Amino acid sequence: MNMPLKIENLKISFGRGAVEAVRDVSLELRPGEILALVGESGSGKSLTARSVLKMFPEGAVVDGRISLTGDNVLEASPNDLERLRGEAAAMVFQEPSTALNPVFTIGWQIGEGLKAHGMRDPRERRARAVELLRDVDIPDPETRVDCYPHQLSGGQKQRVVIAMALALRPAVIIADEPTTALDVTVQAGILDLLRRCRDELGSSILIITHNLGVVADLADRVAVMYQGRIVEEASSTALFSSPKADYTRRLLAAVPRLGQGTAKDDNTSRERLVLVADQLEITYPSRFGRTPVPAVKSVSFDIAAGEVLGLVGESGSGKSTIGRAVVGLSPVTGGAMRLFGADLRHVKGESLRQLRRRVGFVFQDPASSFNRFMTVFDCIGEPLRVHRALSSSSEFRSRVLELLDQVQLPREMATRYPGELSGGQRQRVGLARALALNPEFIVADEPTSALDVSIQAKVLELFRALQKELGFAALFISHDLAVVEEIAHRVGVLRHGQLLELGSARQVMSSPSDDYTRLLINSVPVPDPLAQAKKRMLAGSIS
Amino acid sequence: MAMTGTNDTIRSTRGGALSRALHNPPLIFGFTIIAGMAFAAAALPHLLGLDPLAVDPLHRLKAPSATHLLGTDNFGRDLAARILAGASTSLRLAASVTILAAAIGVAVGILASFSRLLDHVLMRICDGLMAIPAMLLALALTATFGPKFSNLLIALVIVFVPGIARLVRARALALRTETFVEAAVAMGASNLHIMARHIFPNVLSVLAVQVTFIFAETIVIEAALSFLGAGVPPPAPSWGNILYDGKAAITKAPYMVFFASTAIVITVIGLTMVGDGLRDLVDPRMGVRSEPGMAKRLFRLVLPRTSEGER
Numbered sequence: 136m137n138m139p140l141k142i143e144n145l146k147i148s149f150g151r152g153a154v155e156a157v158r159d160v161s162l163e164l165r166p167g168e169i170l171a172l173v174g175e176s177g178s179g180k181s182l183t184a185r186s187v188l189k190m191f192p193e194g195a196v197v198d199g200r201i202s203l204t205g206d207n208v209l210e211a212s213p214n215d216l217e218r219l220r221g222e223a224a225a226m227v228f229q230e231p232s233t234a235l236n237p238v239f240t241i242g243w244q245i246g247e248g249l250k251a252h253g254m255r256d257p258r259e260r261r262a263r264a265v266e267l268l269r270d271v272d273i274p275d276p277e278t279r280v281d282c283y284p285h286q287l288s289g290g291q292k293q294r295v296v297i298a299m300a301l302a303l304r305p306a307v308i309i310a311d312e313p314t315t316a317l318d319v320t321v322q323a324g325i326l327d328l329l330r331r332c333r334d335e336l337g338s339s340i341l342i343i344t345h346n347l348g349v350v351a352d353l354a355d356r357v358a359v360m361y362q363g364r365i366v367e368e369a370s371s372t373a374l375f376s377s378p379k380a381d382y383t384r385r386l387l388a389a390v391p392r393l394g395q396g397t398a399k400d401d402n403t404s405r406e407r408l409v410l411v412a413d414q415l416e417i418t419y420p421s422r423f424g425r426t427p428v429p430a431v432k433s434v435s436f437d438i439a440a441g442e443v444l445g446l447v448g449e450s451g452s453g454k455s456t457i458g459r460a461v462v463g464l465s466p467v468t469g470g471a472m473r474l475f476g477a478d479l480r481h482v483k484g485e486s487l488r489q490l491r492r493r494v495g496f497v498f499q500d501p502a503s504s505f506n507r508f509m510t511v512f513d514c515i516g517e518p519l520r521v522h523r524a525l526s527s528s529s530e531f532r533s534r535v536l537e538l539l540d541q542v543q544l545p546r547e548m549a550t551r552y553p554g555e556l557s558g559g560q561r562q563r564v565g566l567a568r569a570l571a572l573n574p575e576f577i578v579a580d581e582p583t584s585a586l587d588v589s590i591q592a593k594v595l596e597l598f599r600a601l602q603k604e605l606g607f608a609a610l611f612i613s614h615d616l617a618v619v620e621e622i623a624h625r626v627g628v629l630r631h632g633q634l635l636e637l638g639s640a641r642q643v644m645s646s647p648s649d650d651y652t653r654l655l656i657n658s659v660p661v662p663d664p665l666a667q668a669k670k671r672m673l674a675g676s677i678s
Numbered sequence: 679m680a681m682t683g684t685n686d687t688i689r690s691t692r693g694g695a696l697s698r699a700l701h702n703p704p705l706i707f708g709f710t711i712i713a714g715m716a717f718a719a720a721a722l723p724h725l726l727g728l729d730p731l732a733v734d735p736l737h738r739l740k741a742p743s744a745t746h747l748l749g750t751d752n753f754g755r756d757l758a759a760r761i762l763a764g765a766s767t768s769l770r771l772a773a774s775v776t777i778l779a780a781a782i783g784v785a786v787g788i789l790a791s792f793s794r795l796l797d798h799v800l801m802r803i804c805d806g807l808m809a810i811p812a813m814l815l816a817l818a819l820t821a822t823f824g825p826k827f828s829n830l831l832i833a834l835v836i837v838f839v840p841g842i843a844r845l846v847r848a849r850a851l852a853l854r855t856e857t858f859v860e861a862a863v864a865m866g867a868s869n870l871h872i873m874a875r876h877i878f879p880n881v882l883s884v885l886a887v888q889v890t891f892i893f894a895e896t897i898v899i900e901a902a903l904s905f906l907g908a909g910v911p912p913p914a915p916s917w918g919n920i921l922y923d924g925k926a927a928i929t930k931a932p933y934m935v936f937f938a939s940t941a942i943v944i945t946v947i948g949l950t951m952v953g954d955g956l957r958d959l960v961d962p963r964m965g966v967r968s969e970p971g972m973a974k975r976l977f978r979l980v981l982p983r984t985s986e987g988e989r
Contacts, residue, residue, distance in 0.1 A: 462864040491866030504857040508879040517875075521867040568861070 137205060139306040139339045140164035140187060140224070145199035147182055152196070156182050158363040160199075164307060169333055169340045171354035171371070173347065173386075175587040176558075179363040184309050184343045188220050204306050221248050224307040225300035230316050231292035235284040241268075241295045242280035248302045267298040271328055289450075290321035297328060301336065308332065310342045314349060318449035318614065319658040326352050326660070345587065347390050348660030351375060351667045359383050371664045389592035390662050391617035393644065407440040409475065409576045409608040410461065416469025417456050417632075430456040432632040433470060440575065443602060443609045445623030445640065447616055447655070453632040454612045455499075458580045461610065462496055463487055474576070492522050495569030495607075499581040501561035505553035511564055512549035515539070518571040538567040542597060559590035566598065570605070577609040583618060595621060616659055620644050628652045698959060705955025711948030715941075719765035728759030730915045739931045748937050751920070752927050757934060760915040761941050767916045768945070771827065772896040775834040780889050782835065783842025784881065788873050790843065791850035801847070804840035812837045816899060820908040830909055834899065838892050845888055849881045883960040890953035894946045901942055917942050 140163070147157040157179040164170050174180040185191065187201055189208050201208040204223045211219060228234040236244060245267055246260035254260050261280065268276035271294040284292055293313060300308050310329065314322040330353060332338050344350060350357055350371065357374045359367040359382065367380035378384045417431040431453040438444045448454040459465040460472060463479060472479045474490055482490060495518075498504040505514050516535045518524070525531045536546050542563040553561055562582060569577055579598070583591040599622060602609060613619050619626055619640070626643040628636040628651065636649040647653045657674070661667050699705055722728070734754035742749040748757040786804075790797040807815070819833035820826075853859055853876070862872050897917075903909035904918020905925075912919050917938050924934030 464860055464864060488866040488868075491864060494864075496861065496864040498857050498861060500857060504861050506858045506876050506880070509875070517862070517867070518865040521862075521865055521871055568865075572865075 138163055138202070139166055139204055140341065141200075141202045142183070142187070143200040143202075145183060145186060145201065146197070147179070147186065147191070148196045149192075149194055156195075156363055157186075160360070160363070160365055162358060162365070162368075164339045164341055166306075166339055167333060167337050168356060169329070169342060169354050171350040171357045172341065172343045172360060173345065173350055173357055174360035175345060175386075175589065177362075178360040180343050180360045181311055183360070184311055184341060185226075187224055187307070187309055187341070188226060189216060190226075217251070221252055221305065222303045223305055224309060225303065225305040227293075227296050227300050227308060227310040227313045229312040231289060231296050232284070232316075234296050235292060237284055240281050240283055241287070245280075245295070245299050245302055248299060252303055263302070264298075267302060268295070270301065271295070271298045272324075273298075288321075289317055290324060293317060293321075293325055294328065297325070297332070301332060301338075304336065304338075306339060308338050308340045310340060312344055313342065315344070315346070319616075320449065320654055322349070323658040323660070329353060346660070347375075347387065347588070347662040348667075351662045351664045352660040352671075354664075359386070375662065375664055385589060387662065389589040391588075391592070391595070391615070391621050392662065393617045393620060393656065393659055405437075405439045408437045409440050409442075410438040410610065411473040412436050412457070412470070413473070414470035415457070415460075415467065415472050417453070417460055417465055418468045420466075430465075430632055431460075434629070434632070434634045435470075436627055436634065436637055438576070438608050438610060440608050441606045442625065443611055443623045445611045445613065445619035445626040446629060447613060447619050447626060448629035449614060449655075451631070452629040454614075454629050455580050456632075457629075458496075458578045458610055458612045461576075461578050462491055462494055488522075492518075492572055493575050495572070495574040495577040497562075497565050497569045497577065497579040497582045500585050501553075501558055501565050502585070504565055505561065507552060507554050509552075510549065511539075511544075511551050511553060511556070514553060514564060515549075515567045515571060518568060522572060524572060534571070538571060541570065541601065542567045557590075558586050559594060562586060562590075562594050563597065566594075566601070570601065573605070575607055577607050578612070579609060580612045581614065582611075584614065591618070598622065616644065616656060628655065699955075702955045702958060704951040705959065708948045708951025708953075708955060711944060712952065715765055715945055715948070716769055719762050719769060723759060723762050728756055728762065730755060730759040730763035731913060732756070732759075739927055741931070742933060749931065749933055751923050751931070751934055753923075757920070757937060760920055761917070761937055763915040764917045764920055764938070765941060765945070767827075767910055767914065768897050768900055771831060771834075771900055771910075772893050774831055775838065775896045776889050776893045778831070778835045779838035779842055779892060780885060783839045784846050784878070784885065786839065786843040787846025788850050788877055788881070790847045791854060791877070792869055792873065797847070800843065804843050807836065807840045808844075812895075812899060813902060816903055817906065817908050820903065825908055825911045827910060827914075830900065830903065834896055837899075838896070842885070842888060842892070845884060846881050849884050850877050853877050853880050887953055887957045887960060890949050890956060894949035894953070897942060897945055897949070 142160060142162040145157055145160045146155070148155045160179070160183055162170070162183070172180045172184060186197065187203060187208060189211070191197060197209060199209070203219055206215060206219060206223070208216070208219060235241065242261055242264040245264040246254075246257070249260050249263060254263070265276045265280050268279060273279050273291060273294055279287075284295070287295065297313075313329070314325050317325060326349060329340060329342070333340055342349070342353060354371045357369060357371050358365050359374070359380065361382045367374065367378065367383045369379070374383065375387070378387055413435050415431055415434045416429065418427045418429045420427060434453075434457065436444065446454045446457065456465050460467050460479065461474060467480045475493060477486065477490060509517070512535055515538050516531060519531060519534060525534060535549065539546055539549060544560060544563050544567070548556070548560070553564060556564065565582070582598070583594050586594060595618065611619060611622050623640050625638065626640045627634050628643065628649065630651050636643055636647060636652050643652060644656065647656060657670070661670065723730070732755060734750065736754065737746070737750050738754040739752055740746060740750045746756050746758065748761065751757055751760065786800055790800045815837055816830075816833040819836065820829050823829040859872060859876050862876055900909055900916065901918035901921060904916045905922045907922070909918050910916040920938040921935060924931065924938060928935055
């Protein structure tokens with residue numbers, strides 16, 4: 136049988152062989168199959184996928200053979216390549232907002248590919264674009280076809296990108312992390328759409344992802360990549376039930392699973408409250424006659440000493456805004472937010488500084504949260520310096536080294552610069568910096584969402600251990616339900632700035648009372664193909 | 679592990695700041711030119727016993743010879759001595775102007791980025807100053823206060839501060855939204871701490887590049903002002919003064935104008951190379967699309983600044 140896509144002994148290296156990004160990868164995509172390529176960042180999975188369309192970064196040295204519907208891509212002439220791109224294989228990119236050109240209507244952009252492949256009549260192109268938009272479930276496609284990308288939501292944009300990929304009915308669709316930039320509830324819809332592409336159009340799909348839940352939901356077969364090699368290739372059911380390679384096993388173990396979080400002894404007394412939000416309102420000020428944007432609407436919750444409250448929500452739900460308001464990075468405009476009893480609306484100057492001294496903040500992106508001109512030592516010691524907490528320099532030094540020990544980083548790291556560390560190490564430095572002044576309260580704003588799963592697992596474990604040891608209270612903000620369940624004693628669910636549900640982690644996750652929470656929990660793909668298939672059946676029978 | 683991979687790549691970009699500088703021919707070459715010029719201006723007159731002010735009426739406008747390497751001018755003064763002394767004047771002036779303008783510009787730029795009100799006030803003043811052509815402003819100031827080294831210095835500093843302030847402010851505003859600055863705010867750091875520890879080191883990179891070009895521009899403007907009689911007062915030697923003297927005798931002694939302009943051109947080329955090299959060092963991406971070419975920038979240096987806006 137003729138394979139739509141066959142990669143043989145693909146090798147990609149950079150800098151005259153100094154960095155081998157892809158080492159001897161061989162893959163086969165069968166007709167009508169969904170193959171998932173799984174791996175952490177830097178494993179070479181994206182590079183492998185892009186090589187199918189011969190899209191290499193500058194300076195890549197490539198060796199091997201890629202046959203796409205019978206043609207060797209790597210030796211194809213520019214003319215052949217133009218034909219192959221779009222007709223034989225099409226690409227769906229990770230970030231839908233940058234994959235679309237903001238100055239053209241989506242209809243024009245879908246038509247662009249059709250025109251390049253010989254559809255001359257503009258009316259015909261438009262009709263085809265409308266048809267495609269209907270295929271990908273864009274409501275009201277006749278009017279939407281004239282929309283500009285910014286008029287669509289993120290999920291809709293990704294649907295348009297998929298429509299563009301489908302335009303020429305390619306044999307192979309390559310989807311590079313198609314749902315990573317999207318919220319879970321939106322992700323579920325996109326995954327359904329991709330599955331329908333296969334079922335109804337018979338396309339073969341190569342999907343690249345780091346999310347094992349997505350793999351379990353969608354893929355027939357899985358290839359696991361690690362350091363440029365394929366370490367395991369198996370059918371999806373076999374891979375999840377009996378992983379063979381050591382790395383796959385570690386990867387599967389690291390995935391936080393919803394509903395399996397260990398029970399946490401909730402022995403915190405509610406007598407001493409660290410943070411109280413009472414009908415909290417946060418509205419970003421308007422500029423020049425625009426209506427002000429309310430980010431948080433009458434949200435009430437409290438956090439007792441030693442308690443971890445998880446805030447979950449999708450993007451735009453106001454969860455980060457609340458976290459930032461705690462340290463005064465966002466303004467409190469209504470209601471009250473009391474930190475250690477002081478109302479943040481009326482605290483200014485020196486008393487605000489003293490409040491901030493008792494709070495640590497861990498940021499989402501460890502790459503940008505450090506000044507690249509300061510060593511790790513200076514970064515961690517900065518809060519101590521700012522508040523002149525320690526008088527002698529030897530005390531200062533020993534405190535920083537102690538913090539490095541606490542976050543399990545070697546002491547030699549002190550002289551390095553943040554840019555030289557890996558993402559996980561940097562987030563540990565971020566944690567050390569937050570802990571420097573022995574805060575009673577820590578705000579962690581998506582501290583692990585920029586990290587790979589295996590590293591995320593380690594950082595979470597460290598966070599939990601430190602929380603237990605030092606007993607600080609924490610506001611843990613995340614979009615990942617499983618992560619929150621693992622860390623938090625109590626969970627709050629936010630949507631459009633409103634707190635829909637608040638309760639103990641176990642209760643919210645196992646028996647949610649709000650419809651949206653239920654939707655949120657159901658949308659998370661479970662890293663188990665059988666369970667996921669069952670869930671899908673169930674959802675199908677309901678609707 | 680995957681981690682080691684990132685470490686390697688990152689180490690090669692940072693730890694090798696010096697080695698990257700050494701692999702940057704324009705930077706090395708330009709730096710050698712400027713250092714050579716400064717060394718010659720500082721050491722040679724003493725070593726060779728040259729006096730730029732010694733008048734010798736019997737040997738006026740003599741062509742280059744063994745006794746007077748570059749000939750003599752219309753007062754019989756040794757041209758080599760005058761050009762070297764002029765180099766010292768020009769470089770001293772340019773260095774002082776650059777340092778002062780950079781210091782004031784950085785202070786104004788960073789301050790403006792921290793307060794809305796101050797921002798409006800300071801930037802409107804900058805706009806006003808930048809609307810006047812640099813040459814005209816310098817000419818007006820030195821004409822009002824008299825041609826003196828210190829007045830020239832003040833005039834040129836006033837000319838260059840707005841540009842630097844604008845540049846620094848733009849960068850500082852961008853930096854203020856960076857996470858590490860927010861992190862500092864969240865830990866309770868004072869504004870002063872944030873300015874000094876976070877904003878300042880991060881604006882240095884853009885500043886370094888801008889400053890070399892200002893250095894070059896100062897030399898050209900100084901020469902132009904001296905040529906017009908509003909710069910360094912005669913008989914003190916400066917490249918502009920030599921050009922002015924040479925203009926009167928251009929038919930009899932064209933080498934005067936030639937040697938003085940050569941000195942200016944070499945210095946400015948050297949500085950432009952340093953600037954280009956620094957820019958590549960600070961932002962490797964810029965090197966790929968080497969926009970405004972060196973020739974174009976050189977050309978722009980001698981043109982009036984009016985059309986340039988805030989470069």
